[in-house]
Amino acid sequence: MREVYLHTQDLSVGYNGRPLIREIRLELARGQIMTLIGPNGAGKSTILKSIIRQLELVGGAVYLDGRDMAKLSEHDVSRRMSVLMTSHIHPELMTCEDVVATGRYPYTGRLGILNREDREKVAQCLALVHASDLAERDFSRISDGQRQRVLLARALCQEPEVLVLDEPTSFLDIRHKLELLAILKDMVRSRNLAVVMSLHELDLAQKISDYVVCVHGDAIERQGPPEEIFTADYMMELYGAARGSYNALFGSLELEAVRGEPAVFVIGGGGAGIPVYRQLQRQGVPFAAGVLQENDVDYPVAAALASKVVGEKSFRPIGEEAFRQAAAVMERCETVLCPLTDFGPVNEKNRLLRKMAEEAGKLKETRRPEGGASPFPVSVHGQTASFLTEN
Amino acid sequence: MRKVWIRYTACFVLLAVLLAVLLVWNVSAGSVDFTASELLAALANPLDAGIIWGIRLPRVLAAAILGGALAVSGFLLQTFFANPIAGPFVLGISSGAKLTVSLVMIFLLSRGGTAGSMTLIAGAFAGSMLSMGFILLLSRRVKQMSMLVISGVMIGYICSAVTDFLVTFADDSNIVNLHNWSMGSFSGTSWDNVKLMSWVVFISLGLAFLLSKPIGAYQMGEVYARNMGVNIKRFRVELILLSSILSACVTAFAGPISFVGIAAPHLIKGLFRTAKPIVIIPACFLGGAVFCLGCDLIARTVFAPTELNISSVTAVFGAPIVIYLMASRKSGPAGRASS
Numbered sequence: 227m228r229e230v231y232l233h234t235q236d237l238s239v240g241y242n243g244r245p246l247i248r249e250i251r252l253e254l255a256r257g258q259i260m261t262l263i264g265p266n267g268a269g270k271s272t273i274l275k276s277i278i279r280q281l282e283l284v285g286g287a288v289y290l291d292g293r294d295m296a297k298l299s300e301h302d303v304s305r306r307m308s309v310l311m312t313s314h315i316h317p318e319l320m321t322c323e324d325v326v327a328t329g330r331y332p333y334t335g336r337l338g339i340l341n342r343e344d345r346e347k348v349a350q351c352l353a354l355v356h357a358s359d360l361a362e363r364d365f366s367r368i369s370d371g372q373r374q375r376v377l378l379a380r381a382l383c384q385e386p387e388v389l390v391l392d393e394p395t396s397f398l399d400i401r402h403k404l405e406l407l408a409i410l411k412d413m414v415r416s417r418n419l420a421v422v423m424s425l426h427e428l429d430l431a432q433k434i435s436d437y438v439v440c441v442h443g444d445a446i447e448r449q450g451p452p453e454e455i456f457t458a459d460y461m462m463e464l465y466g467a468a469r470g471s472y473n474a475l476f477g478s479l480e481l482e483a484v485r486g487e488p489a490v491f492v493i494g495g496g497g498a499g500i501p502v503y504r505q506l507q508r509q510g511v512p513f514a515a516g517v518l519q520e521n522d523v524d525y526p527v528a529a530a531l532a533s534k535v536v537g538e539k540s541f542r543p544i545g546e547e548a549f550r551q552a553a554a555v556m557e558r559c560e561t562v563l564c565p566l567t568d569f570g571p572v573n574e575k576n577r578l579l580r581k582m583a584e585e586a587g588k589l590k591e592t593r594r595p596e597g598g599a600s601p602f603p604v605s606v607h608g609q610t611a612s613f614l615t616e617n
Numbered sequence: 618m619r620k621v622w623i624r625y626t627a628c629f630v631l632l633a634v635l636l637a638v639l640l641v642w643n644v645s646a647g648s649v650d651f652t653a654s655e656l657l658a659a660l661a662n663p664l665d666a667g668i669i670w671g672i673r674l675p676r677v678l679a680a681a682i683l684g685g686a687l688a689v690s691g692f693l694l695q696t697f698f699a700n701p702i703a704g705p706f707v708l709g710i711s712s713g714a715k716l717t718v719s720l721v722m723i724f725l726l727s728r729g730g731t732a733g734s735m736t737l738i739a740g741a742f743a744g745s746m747l748s749m750g751f752i753l754l755l756s757r758r759v760k761q762m763s764m765l766v767i768s769g770v771m772i773g774y775i776c777s778a779v780t781d782f783l784v785t786f787a788d789d790s791n792i793v794n795l796h797n798w799s800m801g802s803f804s805g806t807s808w809d810n811v812k813l814m815s816w817v818v819f820i821s822l823g824l825a826f827l828l829s830k831p832i833g834a835y836q837m838g839e840v841y842a843r844n845m846g847v848n849i850k851r852f853r854v855e856l857i858l859l860s861s862i863l864s865a866c867v868t869a870f871a872g873p874i875s876f877v878g879i880a881a882p883h884l885i886k887g888l889f890r891t892a893k894p895i896v897i898i899p900a901c902f903l904g905g906a907v908f909c910l911g912c913d914l915i916a917r918t919v920f921a922p923t924e925l926n927i928s929s930v931t932a933v934f935g936a937p938i939v940i941y942l943m944a945s946r947k948s949g950p951a952g953r954a955s956s
Contacts, residue, residue, distance in 0.1 A: 280840055304846030315838040318701070318892040328837055331830070331845035337895055338830035384845070 231256045231291055231420045232277075232388050238285035239269065239276040245284045246272055250446055252439060254420050256387060259410070261431045262424040263455075264441035265465050270424035271312070273441065274392050277422065278309050290388070304332040308384035310377050310391045316366055322376045323361040326351055329383030351379040355409055371402035378406065382413060389413075391423035395430065403427065407434050429477035432456045440464050471530045480530035481507060488514035488533050491552075491559040491583070493576050498565040499524040502592060507531045514559065516552040517544045517576055544575035552579055562588045625896055628889050632903040636681065639910040643677040644669060646918050677910065679806040679814065680927075683867045684877055684909025685902035686818045688885070689825055690863035691878025692901045696832050696894070697856050698756065702766055702942050704878030705745075705864035709772030711875075713748025714741035714868035716776040723787045734813050734869065741865035748772055749861055763943065801872035801928035803913055810870055817866045822902060825859050828852070829894035836892060874909070875928045876935025881905040883938055908934075 232254040240246035247269045254260045262270040275281040277288055279295065288295045290306055308329065317325060329351070330344045340348070352358045355375040360368060365376065374394060381389055394410075395403040407430060413419055425431040431438060432452045439449040442464055448455060461472040469482040484506070490513040492502050499515060500523070506513045515528035516536030528535045536552040538544050552575075556562060562583035569577040583589040645651040649668055651659050659665035691704040705711045721740035748769075755768045825832075831852050834842040843849050867874060885904040886892050912930040919925070 278840075278844060280843065300843065300846040300848050304844060307844070309840065309844045311840050313838055313840050315841065316699075317836050317838075319886060319890060320836070320892065324893075325837070328834060328841070328845060331834055334830070336827065336830065338833060339895070380841075 229255060232289070232422065234277075234286060234288050236286035237273075237276070237283065237288060239272050239281065240284045241272075241281070243282075243284055245444070247441065247444055247446070248285075250286070252422075252446075252449070254388070254422055254437070256418045256420045257414060258436040259414055259421040259423070259434055260437045260439060261435035262422070262439045262441055263426075263428060263431050263464070264447075268441040268443075270441050271392050274311075274390055274422070274424060278307065278311075278390050279303070280311075301332060304384065306387045308381040308386035308389055310374070310381050310389070310394055312392045312396065318366075320365045321361065322357065322363050322365050322368065322372075323348060323352065325365045325376055326379045326383050329380040329385075332384065347385075348383055351383040352376075354382060354413070355379045356405070370397045371399065371405075374398060374402070374406055375409070378409065382417075386419065388420040388422065391421065393424050393426060395425065395427060403430065410434070428456070428461065428472070428479075432477040473526050473530070475526070480527060483507070483531050483533060484510055484512045485533055486512035488512050488555065488559055489561065490514070491516065491556040491562045491588075492528075492532075493562065493564040493566050493579055493583075494518060494524045494528065495522050495566050495573055495576060496568060497523045498567070500527045502563055502565050503527055503531045514555045516555065517548045517573070517579070519544075519572070543572045549575040549578070553582065556583060556588075560588065561590055562586075563590055563592050565592045621891075625889060625891075629900065629903070631888075632900065632907060635907045636903055636910070639907060639914065640677055640681065643680070643910055643914050643917075644673045646914060647673060648922055675806045675808050675811045676803050677913075678811050679870060680803045680909045680913040681906035682811070682814055682818050683803070683871050683874070684881070684912075685904075685906040686814075686821070686863040687867050687874060687877040688881035688901040688905025688908070689822060689898060690860045690867070691905075692882040692894075692897060693825060693832075693856050693860035693863075694878070695882060696835055697853065697860070698765065699836075699838070700765065701883065702879055702939050703769075704876070705860070705867075706773070706873060706875045706878060707766050707939070708748070708752050708769035709776060710745045710748045710752070710769075710861065710864050711868050711873035712773035712776035712780075713746075713751075714744040714865050715873045716780050717741060717744030717747070718869055719780045719783050723783055727787070734810055737869040738813075738817065738866055741869040742862060744776075745861040745865040745868070748776065749857060753857075801874045801926050802916075802924070803871050803927060804924065806870065814866055814870055818863065821859050821862050821866075822898070824855075825863075826895075826898050828855060828859070829898055832856075832894040832898075836894075871927065873928065875932045876939060877905055877908055877912075877931050879942070880931075880935035880938045881908045883942060884908075 230253045232252070234250050234252045237250040238245040238248045239250065250273060252260065262273060264270055272281065276283055283296070290298065290303065295303060327340055327344070327348045330340055330347065331338065334340060334344060349358070352361055355378050357372065357375050357379060360372055360376060365373070368376070378394070394406055398406065410421060411434060414421055435452050437449065438452050438455040440447045440455060447464065448460070456474050456477060458472050458474045461474070471480050473480065489511055490506060492499055492506070492513055492515045494502065494515055495518055503513070503515060512533040514534040514536065515524070515532040517538055518525045518528055518535065519538045519540055519542065521540035525535070525537065534555060536548055536555060538548045556579060564580045564583070566576060580589065641656065645656055649665070659669060687705065694703040694705065694708065695701055697703070717740045718737055721736060725736070751772055752765070752769055756765055759765050759768060831842065831847045834845045834847050835852065839849060864878070881904040882897070882901050885897060885900045889896055889900055891897065909931070912934065913927055916925040916927050916930045
């Protein structure tokens with residue numbers, strides 16, 4: 227077990243002496259990323275602000291490298307901890323290079339004049355976040371994504387041992403989110419940094435964190451490695467979400483299923499069904515899905531969105547029992563869709579279902595660009611024509 | 618990097634040249650006019666030398682030193698409030714100082730005494746701090762930049778109204794001086810005054826310059842400044858004290874002078890294209906000096922022999938800049954007073 231670098235002891239945080247969250251016990255080692263998650267307003271930022279001493283502690287203590295932070299001077303803390311917070315800053319007439327250079331503050335002399343070494347470090351940090359080309363640009367005239375990267379460079383330039391980030395990915399598009407977190411992960415590894423941050427994006431939190439802390443109500447509700455935290459039931463509970471569902475394996479969210487007697491039967495599998503399920507859900511059409519092995523990529527989505535799923539055990543060919551059940555459900559549906567085009571020994575029964583539907587005149591074409599069953603037919607989303615408008 | 622330093626050097630040279638030219642021009646111009654070449658010859662003539670040494674030079678030096686002090690005070694306040702239109706005059710700090718100085722003067726004059734410069738500075742400082750205290754209290758509740766400035770202007774009006782009231786009903790004939798002073802003027806500055814103001818201003822300026830590192834950090838906002846190792850509480854006190862001393866000193870000697878504290882820093886930042894305090898603090902001092910010398914020259918000579926009060930002239934040049942700043946901020950995020 228690695229040595230703990232930052233820890234809190236019975237920490238209570240809040241405003242004006244009134245505790246908002248009590249009994250916070252966190253432990254973070256270098257080389258680890260700890261992520262705070264929880265609903266809006268739960269107090270993630272309050273905890274971070276208390277750790278960086280922006281807010282006075284209501285009770286307890288924060289220890290940095292075994293020393294009580296309350297007893298450390300600003301200067302001592304600044305050489306060990308740097309921050310990237312959500313507060314928008316509008317420095318006047320500063321280039322991105324100037325902003326990054328402020329990270330050298332704890333290391334420069336009385337008047338803060340940079341020496342050659344400082345300058346090299348500034349350039350290095352800009353390069354690390356792929357922002358060297360921004361060096362001369364005015365900080366107030368770059369995009370949000372660029373700004374976050376420049377501020378991350380500033381934080382790194384301070385040569386911290388622990389980095390505190392408050393929702394570093396808010397306002398960023400998907401590309402910049404991934405880029406920022408990738409840089410962060412690299413830094414953690416190469417500089418042996420400890421990182422504590424708050425994130426809104428559960429999928430990203432699940433993937434990047436070594437340790438997850440769930441802030442809910444007036445306490446830390448749960449904490450542990452992501453495998454223990456990101457279960458479907460707990461995520462719904464943590465966020466008090468009653469509608470829709472959370473897929474723990476992929477960290478993805480699905481909307482609520484359309485309830486009711488299925489009107490459409492979808493023969494899917496191997497990813498072919500997912501876009502059809504989504505479209506039916508959007509149109510508010512209750513549907514049944516089948517027959518899907520439980521390890522089929524379509525299965526979790528069907529389970530989240532369909533009013534009925536006919537399944538088969540993992541790794542088994544579709545058996546008689548499942549087939550009969552599917553046929554019975556299909557019987558009661560007016561329409562059958564079969565986006566599935568690949569049939570083999572394992573899903574032979576699905577071909578039979580398709581044939582039955584065709585004979586009964588229930589099979590409608592799902593229009594797909596260029597036949598071929600690509601496993602993830604994303605282009606189906608691009609089609610505006612509804613599957614059901616022919617009716 | 619090198620390019621930037623060339624720019625800074627060029628700008629400093631420009632300011633120094635302007636300052637020198639205006640110093641000479643101010644000393645030469647007046648009811649008895651000298652050309653620059655006559656100036657040296659005039660010094661040999663006891664009568665002319667009396668005018669130059671005894672009257673003009675101290676006045677000109679006072680305008681330069683106090684103008685510089687106002688500009689630096691404005692820059693410090695703008696940093697403190699993260700607000701480009703903060704300044705000792707618009708925030709009512711000068712008017713607060715004016716009120717207390719009037720009180721001190723009336724009190725001492727009515728008892729047949731005279732008010733020494735030190736006493737006036739102390740009185741002005743107390744008034745500055747009083748207004749500053751009000752503004753700080755308000756800035757906790759009023760988060761919008763423009764509202765804070767309006768509050769400051771109102772405080773200024775209240776203080777001016779009380780001052781006018783006192784001046785009107787104080788019937789001592791010496792009060793005439795008080796009236797002139799309360800409109801703002803550099804006239805009647807003695808060498809002793811210059812000596813004292815130099816001490817106060819240059820020491821404060823030196824201290825402000827030594828604060829340029831934390832000021833630079835504070836420009837990034839309080840959160841980051843703290844993270845960089847700035848002791849925020851102490852720093853804020855230092856900033857307030859320095860800016861109040863500087864503006865109090867100006868008010869004590871020359872009365873309230875409007876808008877220099879906003880206009881000069883703004884023009885200087887535009888000229889240098891940076892807000893780095895290590896460059897801007899000395900540059901602001903030079904810029905404020907040039908601005909005030911220019912305005913004083915106009916005040917003395919345009920309608921000679923009638924002399925305008927200095928604030929009228931600085932307002933003509935300074936107020937448009939403030940309007941411009943307010944208008945140009947609307948596209949940016951709403952400014953806020955730091956809390």
